[in-house]
Amino acid sequence: MPDWSIDIIITLIKIVVVELVLLTGVAYTVYAERRVSAFIQHRYGPNRVGYQGLLQPLADVFKLIMKEDIVPERANKFVHSLAPAISLFVALSTFAVIPFGDKILIAGKEIKLQIADVNIGVLYILALLSLGVYGITLSGWSSNSKYSLLGGLRSSAQMISYELSMGLAVLGLILINSSFRLDTIVMNQYGWKWNIILQPIGFITFLVASFAETNRTPFDLPEAEQELVGGYHTEYSSTKFALFFMAEYAAVIVSSAIITTLYLGGWQFPYLQTFGLPDMAVSIIQVLTFCGKTAFMVFFFIWVRWTIPRFRYDQLMNIGWKVMLPAALTNLILTAIVITIIKLNS
Amino acid sequence: MTLVFCRTYLSLLMLINYLPVILIMGFAVLLAVVMVKFSTLFGPQRPNKEKQSTYESGMEPIGSARDRFSVKYYMVAVSFIVFDLEVVFLYPWAISFLNFPPQQMLYSLIIALLFILILVVGLIYEYKKGVLNWD
Numbered sequence: 002m003p004d005w006s007i008d009i010i011i012t013l014i015k016i017v018v019v020e021l022v023l024l025t026g027v028a029y030t031v032y033a034e035r036r037v038s039a040f041i042q043h044r045y046g047p048n049r050v051g052y053q054g055l056l057q058p059l060a061d062v063f064k065l066i067m068k069e070d071i072v073p074e075r076a077n078k079f080v081h082s083l084a085p086a087i088s089l090f091v092a093l094s095t096f097a098v099i100p101f102g103d104k105i106l107i108a109g110k111e112i113k114l115q116i117a118d119v120n121i122g123v124l125y126i127l128a129l130l131s132l133g134v135y136g137i138t139l140s141g142w143s144s145n146s147k148y149s150l151l152g153g154l155r156s157s158a159q160m161i162s163y164e165l166s167m168g169l170a171v172l173g174l175i176l177i178n179s180s181f182r183l184d185t186i187v188m189n190q191y192g193w194k195w196n197i198i199l200q201p202i203g204f205i206t207f208l209v210a211s212f213a214e215t216n217r218t219p220f221d222l223p224e225a226e227q228e229l230v231g232g233y234h235t236e237y238s239s240t241k242f243a244l245f246f247m248a249e250y251a252a253v254i255v256s257s258a259i260i261t262t263l264y265l266g267g268w269q270f271p272y273l274q275t276f277g278l279p280d281m282a283v284s285i286i287q288v289l290t291f292c293g294k295t296a297f298m299v300f301f302f303i304w305v306r307w308t309i310p311r312f313r314y315d316q317l318m319n320i321g322w323k324v325m326l327p328a329a330l331t332n333l334i335l336t337a338i339v340i341t342i343i344k345l346n347s
Numbered sequence: 348m349t350l351v352f353c354r355t356y357l358s359l360l361m362l363i364n365y366l367p368v369i370l371i372m373g374f375a376v377l378l379a380v381v382m383v384k385f386s387t388l389f390g391p392q393r394p395n396k397e398k399q400s401t402y403e404s405g406m407e408p409i410g411s412a413r414d415r416f417s418v419k420y421y422m423v424a425v426s427f428i429v430f431d432l433e434v435v436f437l438y439p440w441a442i443s444f445l446n447f448p449p450q451q452m453l454y455s456l457i458i459a460l461l462f463i464l465i466l467v468v469g470l471i472y473e474y475k476k477g478v479l480n481w482d
Contacts, residue, residue: 012366013370016370020371020374067390069391072399073402074399074400075401086382089378089382090372090375093371093374093375094374094375096371116367116368116371117368117371119365124438144401144412145401146402147412148402154416154420158423161427164427165431168431168434169434169437172437175438175442176444176445177445179443179445179446236402241386244379315481318423318479318481319479322474323474326430327470330467333463334463337456341452344449344452345449
Protein backbone atom coordinates (compact mmCIF):
# COMPACT_ATOMS: atom_id res chain seq x y z
CA MET A 2 0.00 0.00 0.00
CA PRO A 3 1.39 3.43 -0.86
CA ASP A 4 2.31 5.74 1.95
CA TRP A 5 -0.36 8.37 1.34
CA SER A 6 -3.23 5.89 1.44
CA ILE A 7 -2.10 4.72 4.89
CA ASP A 8 -2.13 8.35 5.98
CA ILE A 9 -5.67 8.80 4.69
CA ILE A 10 -6.85 5.64 6.45
CA ILE A 11 -5.25 6.83 9.70
CA THR A 12 -6.98 10.20 9.28
CA LEU A 13 -10.33 8.51 8.67
CA ILE A 14 -9.88 6.34 11.75
CA LYS A 15 -9.02 9.42 13.81
CA ILE A 16 -12.11 11.25 12.51
CA VAL A 17 -14.45 8.36 13.27
CA VAL A 18 -13.01 7.80 16.75
CA VAL A 19 -13.10 11.51 17.66
CA GLU A 20 -16.64 12.00 16.37
CA LEU A 21 -17.88 8.88 18.15
CA VAL A 22 -16.32 10.03 21.40
CA LEU A 23 -17.79 13.50 20.84
CA LEU A 24 -21.31 12.20 20.14
CA THR A 25 -21.20 9.81 23.11
CA GLY A 26 -19.89 12.73 25.13
CA VAL A 27 -22.89 14.80 23.99
CA ALA A 28 -25.33 12.11 25.11
CA TYR A 29 -23.68 11.78 28.50
CA THR A 30 -23.27 15.53 28.96
CA VAL A 31 -27.05 15.79 28.71
CA TYR A 32 -27.30 13.01 31.31
CA ALA A 33 -24.65 14.67 33.48
CA GLU A 34 -26.48 17.99 33.25
CA ARG A 35 -29.70 16.41 34.46
CA ARG A 36 -27.98 14.55 37.28
CA VAL A 37 -25.86 17.51 38.39
CA SER A 38 -28.84 19.88 38.29
CA ALA A 39 -30.81 17.35 40.32
CA PHE A 40 -27.96 17.13 42.82
CA ILE A 41 -27.75 20.93 43.07
CA GLN A 42 -31.53 21.21 43.57
CA HIS A 43 -31.77 18.23 45.99
CA ARG A 44 -33.70 16.00 43.59
CA TYR A 45 -32.96 12.55 42.18
CA GLY A 46 -32.87 13.22 38.45
CA PRO A 47 -33.16 10.38 35.93
CA ASN A 48 -32.30 7.14 37.75
CA ARG A 49 -34.74 4.55 36.38
CA VAL A 50 -33.49 3.51 32.91
CA GLY A 51 -30.54 1.17 33.43
CA TYR A 52 -28.11 1.37 36.35
CA GLN A 53 -28.44 4.84 37.90
CA GLY A 54 -30.26 5.97 34.76
CA LEU A 55 -27.20 5.49 32.57
CA LEU A 56 -29.31 4.36 29.59
CA GLN A 57 -31.49 7.48 29.76
CA PRO A 58 -29.72 9.27 26.84
CA LEU A 59 -30.39 6.24 24.60
CA ALA A 60 -34.07 6.23 25.55
CA ASP A 61 -34.29 9.97 24.85
CA VAL A 62 -32.77 9.55 21.39
CA PHE A 63 -35.27 6.80 20.50
CA LYS A 64 -38.14 8.90 21.77
CA LEU A 65 -37.11 11.88 19.66
CA ILE A 66 -36.66 9.77 16.53
CA MET A 67 -40.14 8.27 16.89
CA LYS A 68 -41.81 11.70 17.10
CA GLU A 69 -43.64 13.39 14.26
CA ASP A 70 -41.75 16.05 12.35
CA ILE A 71 -43.99 19.13 12.29
CA VAL A 72 -43.07 21.91 9.87
CA PRO A 73 -45.23 25.01 10.30
CA GLU A 74 -47.36 25.88 7.31
CA ARG A 75 -45.92 29.33 6.74
CA ALA A 76 -42.30 28.37 7.35
CA ASN A 77 -39.64 28.48 4.67
CA LYS A 78 -39.33 24.70 4.31
CA PHE A 79 -35.80 24.48 2.91
CA VAL A 80 -34.20 26.93 5.35
CA HIS A 81 -36.18 25.32 8.17
CA SER A 82 -34.34 22.04 7.48
CA LEU A 83 -31.04 23.70 6.64
CA ALA A 84 -30.65 25.57 9.95
CA PRO A 85 -30.28 22.55 12.31
CA ALA A 86 -27.91 20.94 9.80
CA ILE A 87 -25.67 24.04 9.91
CA SER A 88 -25.69 24.04 13.71
CA LEU A 89 -24.59 20.42 13.93
CA PHE A 90 -22.06 20.80 11.10
CA VAL A 91 -20.31 23.62 12.95
CA ALA A 92 -20.29 21.78 16.26
CA LEU A 93 -18.87 18.59 14.75
CA SER A 94 -16.19 20.03 12.48
CA THR A 95 -14.60 22.44 14.97
CA PHE A 96 -12.81 19.53 16.61
CA ALA A 97 -10.61 19.07 13.51
CA VAL A 98 -7.76 21.26 14.72
CA ILE A 99 -7.77 20.56 18.46
CA PRO A 100 -4.78 18.46 19.58
CA PHE A 101 -5.96 15.83 22.06
CA GLY A 102 -2.51 14.37 22.67
CA ASP A 103 1.09 14.67 21.57
CA LYS A 104 2.25 11.76 19.43
CA ILE A 105 1.71 8.04 19.71
CA LEU A 106 3.91 5.29 18.28
CA ILE A 107 1.92 2.42 16.79
CA ALA A 108 3.70 -0.32 14.78
CA GLY A 109 6.73 1.92 14.21
CA LYS A 110 4.59 4.73 12.79
CA GLU A 111 4.41 8.04 14.54
CA ILE A 112 0.82 9.27 14.66
CA LYS A 113 0.01 12.82 15.60
CA LEU A 114 -3.00 13.00 17.93
CA GLN A 115 -4.70 15.82 16.09
CA ILE A 116 -6.97 15.39 13.10
CA ALA A 117 -5.75 18.27 10.96
CA ASP A 118 -2.32 19.75 11.66
CA VAL A 119 -2.88 23.11 9.94
CA ASN A 120 -1.00 26.33 10.61
CA ILE A 121 -4.14 28.46 11.05
CA GLY A 122 -5.75 26.48 13.89
CA VAL A 123 -6.89 29.50 15.92
CA LEU A 124 -8.36 31.23 12.86
CA TYR A 125 -10.18 28.04 11.86
CA ILE A 126 -11.81 27.81 15.29
CA LEU A 127 -12.86 31.48 15.29
CA ALA A 128 -14.21 31.18 11.73
CA LEU A 129 -16.34 28.14 12.55
CA LEU A 130 -17.59 29.70 15.78
CA SER A 131 -18.87 32.68 13.80
CA LEU A 132 -20.55 30.31 11.33
CA GLY A 133 -22.54 29.01 14.30
CA VAL A 134 -24.56 32.25 14.31
CA TYR A 135 -26.14 31.25 10.99
CA GLY A 136 -27.79 28.09 12.28
CA ILE A 137 -29.61 29.98 15.03
CA THR A 138 -30.46 33.10 13.03
CA LEU A 139 -31.79 31.10 10.07
CA SER A 140 -33.87 28.83 12.29
CA GLY A 141 -35.34 31.87 14.01
CA TRP A 142 -36.21 33.56 10.73
CA SER A 143 -37.42 30.54 8.76
CA SER A 144 -39.95 29.32 11.34
CA ASN A 145 -42.05 32.45 10.74
CA SER A 146 -43.02 32.52 14.40
CA LYS A 147 -42.66 35.57 16.63
CA TYR A 148 -40.95 33.70 19.43
CA SER A 149 -38.45 32.15 17.05
CA LEU A 150 -37.73 35.44 15.33
CA LEU A 151 -37.08 37.24 18.62
CA GLY A 152 -34.91 34.39 19.85
CA GLY A 153 -32.90 34.34 16.64
CA LEU A 154 -32.43 38.12 16.64
CA ARG A 155 -31.33 38.27 20.26
CA SER A 156 -29.01 35.38 19.72
CA SER A 157 -27.31 36.81 16.65
CA ALA A 158 -26.78 40.20 18.32
CA GLN A 159 -25.44 38.49 21.43
CA MET A 160 -23.13 36.13 19.59
CA ILE A 161 -21.55 38.76 17.35
CA SER A 162 -21.03 41.08 20.34
CA TYR A 163 -19.16 38.47 22.33
CA GLU A 164 -17.27 37.17 19.33
CA LEU A 165 -15.33 40.44 19.32
CA SER A 166 -14.06 39.99 22.86
CA MET A 167 -13.27 36.37 22.09
CA GLY A 168 -11.14 37.29 19.08
CA LEU A 169 -9.38 40.03 21.05
CA ALA A 170 -8.71 37.74 24.02
CA VAL A 171 -7.06 35.20 21.72
CA LEU A 172 -4.86 37.96 20.26
CA GLY A 173 -3.01 38.16 23.59
CA LEU A 174 -2.19 34.46 23.28
CA ILE A 175 -0.97 34.87 19.73
CA LEU A 176 1.30 37.70 20.85
CA ILE A 177 3.13 35.50 23.34
CA ASN A 178 3.17 32.37 21.15
CA SER A 179 3.69 34.02 17.78
CA SER A 180 1.78 31.20 16.10
CA PHE A 181 -1.74 30.20 15.08
CA ARG A 182 -0.87 26.54 15.54
CA LEU A 183 -2.71 24.95 18.43
CA ASP A 184 -0.04 22.29 18.96
CA THR A 185 2.63 25.00 19.29
CA ILE A 186 0.44 26.83 21.80
CA VAL A 187 0.08 23.61 23.82
CA MET A 188 3.80 22.81 23.51
CA ASN A 189 4.67 26.22 24.98
CA GLN A 190 2.57 25.47 28.07
CA TYR A 191 4.92 22.82 29.48
CA GLY A 192 5.24 22.43 33.24
CA TRP A 193 3.04 24.94 35.03
CA LYS A 194 3.51 27.62 32.34
CA TRP A 195 -0.18 27.46 31.52
CA ASN A 196 -1.69 30.42 29.73
CA ILE A 197 -4.24 30.86 32.51
CA ILE A 198 -1.33 32.11 34.64
CA LEU A 199 0.28 34.19 31.89
CA GLN A 200 -3.02 35.64 30.62
CA PRO A 201 -5.51 35.84 33.52
CA ILE A 202 -7.60 38.71 32.04
CA GLY A 203 -7.59 37.04 28.64
CA PHE A 204 -8.71 33.77 30.22
CA ILE A 205 -11.65 35.32 32.03
CA THR A 206 -12.72 37.26 28.93
CA PHE A 207 -12.48 34.16 26.78
CA LEU A 208 -14.38 32.07 29.33
CA VAL A 209 -17.26 34.54 29.59
CA ALA A 210 -17.37 34.93 25.80
CA SER A 211 -17.52 31.12 25.46
CA PHE A 212 -20.57 31.05 27.71
CA ALA A 213 -22.22 33.69 25.52
CA GLU A 214 -21.22 31.95 22.28
CA THR A 215 -22.71 28.63 23.37
CA ASN A 216 -25.90 30.40 24.56
CA ARG A 217 -25.57 28.96 28.03
CA THR A 218 -26.81 30.51 31.25
CA PRO A 219 -26.23 33.30 32.34
CA PHE A 220 -26.42 34.26 28.65
CA ASP A 221 -29.26 31.98 27.50
CA LEU A 222 -31.49 34.86 26.38
CA PRO A 223 -32.20 33.24 22.96
CA GLU A 224 -34.25 30.55 24.68
CA ALA A 225 -35.47 32.35 27.78
CA GLU A 226 -38.38 30.03 28.58
CA GLN A 227 -40.47 32.53 30.52
CA GLU A 228 -40.74 35.00 27.68
CA LEU A 229 -39.88 33.20 24.44
CA VAL A 230 -41.19 29.64 25.02
CA GLY A 231 -38.37 27.74 23.28
CA GLY A 232 -36.70 30.68 21.55
CA TYR A 233 -35.29 29.90 18.13
CA HIS A 234 -36.28 26.24 18.24
CA THR A 235 -39.93 26.75 19.24
CA GLU A 236 -41.19 25.36 15.91
CA TYR A 237 -38.89 22.34 15.77
CA SER A 238 -39.70 18.78 16.66
CA SER A 239 -38.44 15.24 16.14
CA THR A 240 -34.84 14.79 14.91
CA LYS A 241 -34.48 18.41 13.88
CA PHE A 242 -35.00 19.42 17.50
CA ALA A 243 -32.55 16.70 18.50
CA LEU A 244 -30.01 18.25 16.12
CA PHE A 245 -30.23 21.61 17.92
CA PHE A 246 -29.97 19.88 21.25
CA MET A 247 -26.93 17.89 20.12
CA ALA A 248 -25.37 20.99 18.58
CA GLU A 249 -25.76 22.90 21.86
CA TYR A 250 -24.09 20.24 23.95
CA ALA A 251 -21.44 19.54 21.31
CA ALA A 252 -20.69 23.27 21.40
CA VAL A 253 -20.26 23.05 25.17
CA ILE A 254 -17.81 20.17 24.82
CA VAL A 255 -15.93 21.83 21.97
CA SER A 256 -15.71 25.13 23.88
CA SER A 257 -14.37 23.26 26.90
CA ALA A 258 -11.80 21.58 24.67
CA ILE A 259 -10.79 24.95 23.18
CA ILE A 260 -10.45 26.55 26.64
CA THR A 261 -8.40 23.55 27.77
CA THR A 262 -6.15 23.79 24.74
CA LEU A 263 -5.64 27.53 24.81
CA TYR A 264 -5.49 28.28 28.52
CA LEU A 265 -5.28 25.12 30.65
CA GLY A 266 -2.26 23.50 29.04
CA GLY A 267 -4.09 21.12 26.68
CA TRP A 268 -2.71 17.60 27.03
CA GLN A 269 0.28 18.76 29.10
CA PHE A 270 0.65 16.89 32.37
CA PRO A 271 3.14 18.85 34.50
CA TYR A 272 6.54 17.13 34.79
CA LEU A 273 5.29 13.87 33.27
CA GLN A 274 8.57 13.37 31.36
CA THR A 275 10.56 13.24 34.60
CA PHE A 276 8.74 10.13 35.88
CA GLY A 277 10.50 7.84 33.37
CA LEU A 278 7.38 6.04 32.14
CA PRO A 279 7.31 4.09 28.84
CA ASP A 280 6.33 6.17 25.77
CA MET A 281 2.99 4.46 25.33
CA ALA A 282 1.94 5.18 28.93
CA VAL A 283 3.01 8.81 28.53
CA SER A 284 0.85 9.20 25.41
CA ILE A 285 -2.16 7.60 27.07
CA ILE A 286 -1.78 9.72 30.22
CA GLN A 287 -1.60 12.83 28.04
CA VAL A 288 -4.83 11.93 26.20
CA LEU A 289 -6.51 11.19 29.53
CA THR A 290 -5.25 14.50 30.92
CA PHE A 291 -6.84 16.30 27.99
CA CYS A 292 -10.13 14.43 28.50
CA GLY A 293 -10.04 15.11 32.23
CA LYS A 294 -9.48 18.84 31.84
CA THR A 295 -12.21 19.03 29.19
CA ALA A 296 -14.60 17.08 31.42
CA PHE A 297 -13.88 19.48 34.27
CA MET A 298 -14.69 22.46 32.02
CA VAL A 299 -17.94 20.77 30.90
CA PHE A 300 -18.82 20.29 34.56
CA PHE A 301 -18.02 23.96 35.12
CA PHE A 302 -20.46 24.93 32.34
CA ILE A 303 -23.19 22.84 34.00
CA TRP A 304 -22.33 24.11 37.47
CA VAL A 305 -22.65 27.74 36.35
CA ARG A 306 -25.94 27.07 34.58
CA TRP A 307 -27.62 25.79 37.73
CA THR A 308 -26.11 28.40 40.04
CA ILE A 309 -26.36 31.77 38.34
CA PRO A 310 -29.60 33.44 37.19
CA ARG A 311 -30.05 34.87 33.70
CA PHE A 312 -29.03 38.42 32.75
CA ARG A 313 -31.51 40.95 31.42
CA TYR A 314 -30.97 41.74 27.76
CA ASP A 315 -29.72 45.29 28.36
CA GLN A 316 -27.32 44.02 31.02
CA LEU A 317 -26.06 41.42 28.60
CA MET A 318 -25.33 43.94 25.85
CA ASN A 319 -23.81 46.38 28.36
CA ILE A 320 -21.42 43.71 29.60
CA GLY A 321 -20.52 42.72 26.06
CA TRP A 322 -19.70 46.19 24.78
CA LYS A 323 -18.78 48.18 27.88
CA VAL A 324 -16.94 45.62 30.01
CA MET A 325 -15.76 42.70 27.88
CA LEU A 326 -14.51 44.70 24.90
CA PRO A 327 -12.45 47.19 26.97
CA ALA A 328 -11.14 44.31 29.14
CA ALA A 329 -9.99 42.36 26.09
CA LEU A 330 -8.37 45.47 24.59
CA THR A 331 -6.60 46.21 27.90
CA ASN A 332 -5.32 42.65 28.00
CA LEU A 333 -3.96 42.98 24.47
CA ILE A 334 -2.24 46.31 25.12
CA LEU A 335 -0.79 45.16 28.46
CA THR A 336 0.57 41.98 26.88
CA ALA A 337 2.20 43.91 24.06
CA ILE A 338 3.77 46.42 26.46
CA VAL A 339 5.09 43.72 28.80
CA ILE A 340 6.59 41.81 25.86
CA THR A 341 8.29 44.98 24.60
CA ILE A 342 9.73 45.77 28.03
CA ILE A 343 11.08 42.24 28.44
CA LYS A 344 12.57 42.24 24.93
CA LEU A 345 14.16 45.66 25.29
CA ASN A 346 15.78 44.73 28.60
CA SER A 347 17.26 41.47 27.38
CA MET B 348 8.41 25.78 -16.72
CA THR B 349 10.10 23.78 -14.00
CA LEU B 350 9.62 26.70 -11.63
CA VAL B 351 5.89 26.84 -12.33
CA PHE B 352 5.68 23.10 -11.79
CA CYS B 353 7.58 23.31 -8.52
CA ARG B 354 5.33 26.11 -7.30
CA THR B 355 2.17 24.17 -8.11
CA TYR B 356 3.62 21.12 -6.39
CA LEU B 357 4.51 23.14 -3.30
CA SER B 358 1.08 24.72 -3.06
CA LEU B 359 -0.51 21.27 -3.41
CA LEU B 360 1.75 20.07 -0.61
CA MET B 361 0.44 22.92 1.54
CA LEU B 362 -3.14 22.01 0.70
CA ILE B 363 -2.62 18.37 1.64
CA ASN B 364 -2.63 19.53 5.27
CA TYR B 365 -6.21 20.61 4.77
CA LEU B 366 -7.40 17.24 3.49
CA PRO B 367 -8.39 16.06 7.00
CA VAL B 368 -10.38 19.28 7.45
CA ILE B 369 -12.30 18.56 4.25
CA LEU B 370 -12.82 14.94 5.34
CA ILE B 371 -14.20 15.90 8.74
CA MET B 372 -16.44 18.54 7.17
CA GLY B 373 -17.72 15.91 4.72
CA PHE B 374 -18.41 13.61 7.68
CA ALA B 375 -20.25 16.39 9.51
CA VAL B 376 -22.35 17.33 6.46
CA LEU B 377 -23.21 13.67 5.87
CA LEU B 378 -24.30 13.14 9.47
CA ALA B 379 -26.31 16.38 9.52
CA VAL B 380 -28.13 15.61 6.25
CA VAL B 381 -28.86 12.03 7.31
CA MET B 382 -30.25 13.23 10.63
CA VAL B 383 -32.50 15.82 8.94
CA LYS B 384 -33.78 13.14 6.53
CA PHE B 385 -34.29 10.81 9.51
CA SER B 386 -36.98 13.10 10.89
CA THR B 387 -39.64 11.87 8.45
CA LEU B 388 -38.53 8.23 8.38
CA PHE B 389 -39.78 6.73 11.63
CA GLY B 390 -42.23 9.18 13.11
CA PRO B 391 -45.93 9.28 12.22
CA GLN B 392 -47.03 11.70 9.51
CA ARG B 393 -50.51 12.97 10.32
CA PRO B 394 -50.46 16.68 9.59
CA ASN B 395 -53.54 18.79 10.13
CA LYS B 396 -54.24 22.49 9.95
CA GLU B 397 -54.16 23.15 13.69
CA LYS B 398 -50.94 21.25 14.16
CA GLN B 399 -49.17 23.06 11.37
CA SER B 400 -50.21 26.57 12.35
CA THR B 401 -47.59 28.77 13.99
CA TYR B 402 -47.33 28.36 17.76
CA GLU B 403 -48.59 31.34 19.68
CA SER B 404 -49.46 30.09 23.17
CA GLY B 405 -52.55 28.31 21.84
CA MET B 406 -54.13 31.47 20.44
CA GLU B 407 -54.89 32.25 16.81
CA PRO B 408 -51.68 33.72 15.37
CA ILE B 409 -51.95 37.49 14.99
CA GLY B 410 -50.25 38.94 11.93
CA SER B 411 -46.98 37.59 10.60
CA ALA B 412 -43.50 37.27 12.03
CA ARG B 413 -42.09 38.94 8.94
CA ASP B 414 -42.36 42.33 10.59
CA ARG B 415 -40.07 45.23 11.35
CA PHE B 416 -37.86 44.89 14.38
CA SER B 417 -35.83 47.26 16.56
CA VAL B 418 -33.13 49.29 14.86
CA LYS B 419 -30.78 48.48 17.76
CA TYR B 420 -29.97 45.09 16.26
CA TYR B 421 -28.89 46.85 13.09
CA MET B 422 -26.63 49.22 15.05
CA VAL B 423 -25.01 46.27 16.82
CA ALA B 424 -24.36 44.61 13.46
CA VAL B 425 -22.74 47.76 12.04
CA SER B 426 -20.50 48.24 15.11
CA PHE B 427 -19.62 44.56 14.96
CA ILE B 428 -18.32 44.87 11.40
CA VAL B 429 -16.07 47.81 12.33
CA PHE B 430 -14.57 46.15 15.40
CA ASP B 431 -14.30 42.71 13.86
CA LEU B 432 -12.29 44.21 11.00
CA GLU B 433 -10.08 45.83 13.64
CA VAL B 434 -9.43 42.43 15.17
CA VAL B 435 -8.70 40.95 11.76
CA PHE B 436 -6.19 43.70 11.00
CA LEU B 437 -4.47 43.12 14.34
CA TYR B 438 -3.87 39.41 13.68
CA PRO B 439 -0.94 39.83 11.22
CA TRP B 440 0.68 42.31 13.63
CA ALA B 441 0.20 40.00 16.62
CA ILE B 442 1.68 36.95 14.92
CA SER B 443 4.86 38.74 13.80
CA PHE B 444 5.34 40.91 16.90
CA LEU B 445 7.77 38.56 18.71
CA ASN B 446 9.92 38.20 15.61
CA PHE B 447 10.66 41.91 15.25
CA PRO B 448 14.20 43.01 16.18
CA PRO B 449 14.16 45.01 19.46
CA GLN B 450 14.64 48.44 17.86
CA GLN B 451 11.63 47.95 15.58
CA MET B 452 9.51 46.49 18.35
CA LEU B 453 8.83 49.81 20.07
CA TYR B 454 7.93 51.37 16.71
CA SER B 455 5.47 48.58 15.84
CA LEU B 456 3.97 48.77 19.34
CA ILE B 457 3.35 52.50 18.97
CA ILE B 458 1.79 52.05 15.53
CA ALA B 459 -0.52 49.31 16.84
CA LEU B 460 -1.46 51.43 19.85
CA LEU B 461 -2.33 54.34 17.53
CA PHE B 462 -4.51 52.02 15.46
CA ILE B 463 -6.30 50.74 18.56
CA LEU B 464 -6.65 54.32 19.87
CA ILE B 465 -8.53 55.43 16.76
CA LEU B 466 -11.03 52.61 17.24
CA VAL B 467 -11.32 53.27 20.97
CA VAL B 468 -12.24 56.86 20.09
CA GLY B 469 -14.94 55.38 17.84
CA LEU B 470 -16.16 53.18 20.69
CA ILE B 471 -16.32 56.16 23.06
CA TYR B 472 -18.25 58.13 20.43
CA GLU B 473 -20.76 55.28 20.08
CA TYR B 474 -21.03 55.11 23.86
CA LYS B 475 -21.73 58.84 24.17
CA LYS B 476 -24.26 58.75 21.32
CA GLY B 477 -26.14 56.01 23.18
CA VAL B 478 -25.86 53.38 20.46
CA LEU B 479 -24.95 50.81 23.09
CA ASN B 480 -27.89 51.61 25.38
CA TRP B 481 -30.64 49.01 25.45
CA ASP B 482 -33.28 50.43 27.77
